[in-house]
Amino acid sequence: MILKAIFLWLKKRSTLVFLTLLFFLFNVLLNYFLPSEYALDLKFAYSVDQAYQSLGNLSLSERNAYKFGIIALDFPYMLVYGLLAIGLLRIFWKSSKVAILPLGIFVMDFFENILIIGILNDFPERHQVLATLASIFTTSKWMLVGLLAIFLLVGLMSHYRIYPNTVRSENS
Template structure:
């Protein structure tokens, strides 16, 4: 198991701020260099037909740029958002088990990227089974992203309420002493 100290360091303010800035830079670069309206990794539960329509709308240079964008930007981005999500989850939950969520997202994203690169490399030859698997993996990734958002929201609310409840208890105990 990964030592708790790693997650403690990821949940430090300076590290979280740095990871957030990197996250924003990668998002900007990905939006600038990758065709978001045709990017399969941004779609949810797409069909083989939808995938090949999206890929077919890209010129050869655009498909090449998409491939390079996945390799040069999306692969490192996975580690940035994985560490950021892990740090935030550990900050609000303090439980290592919830860190399986960002790990799952990163693993699904890795498999998805490998499949999309193979799909792009084989185009115009269609690989329906590979596209179906890519769609399933992408959908699983987005479901885990939703779960991550839910855990972050619930954890933040729980942390806020716990903090305010303990302040209230402290104020009540002081009032009783008077």
């Protein structure tokens, strides 16, 4: 019942426009709080040494701002981009099953954030396991984001009948 209501809400153009505006707003805010050169979230993969080297390049106040950005912005942003992706995928693919992909990204991002916060809380103490797991979740997240981009692109092309396999021949 709740899922059906959410899916109906995500079908509305006004909802998708609102989520798109929030998506861009969060990106601007996250760029301010997450140091793009050193933020672990934005890397595809990293070793334990690379993780601690990146965080070591930040001052204490920058690490605190990074942690604040994760807690106050990245967690709600996950909900925004997840809902936006589900709404767009449902329009393009006409199926609820595609919601699994944004959900997977959400889960990877959630655990990535938890682990990065743990690393930041104890910095400069090194936690090999936390950093390794964080990198695994980060890489998994970005792989799923790439898959999402492909699904959105193919869905968009199919939706607008640009994709050759969706053009119906007059003989069929």
